[in-house]
Amino acid sequence: MNKDSFLREIDLMISSIFSSALSDSEEKIYEGPRSIQEYTQSTGKRFRMTKDQKDRGLNREEAFKDSMISSYGFVDF
DSSP states (O other), rough: OOOOHHHHHHHHHHHHHHHHHOOOOOOOOOOOOOSSSHHHHHSSOOOOHHHHHHHHOOOHHHHHHHHHHHHOOOOOO
C-alpha cells in the first residue's frame, strides 16, 4: 500500500467516524455479518483471529465481535 492510498483510507475512516458520531439519527442498523458462518458465506474467506486477539485471550466469537466493532464501529448482536 502506498502512502497516498494509506492516507486516503485514514481520511475515509476518520470521516466515517465523525459523520456517524455527529449524525442526528439515534437508531443505527448494523449491516455486517452476524456470525462467523455468515462472514464465511458472504466473503468466501475463513475468519482469522489476530495475534493481539489471541494474546488478549479472546475466544473466536469474542474476536469476531471485536473485529466487527473495529470495522463497523458498533454491533447490535
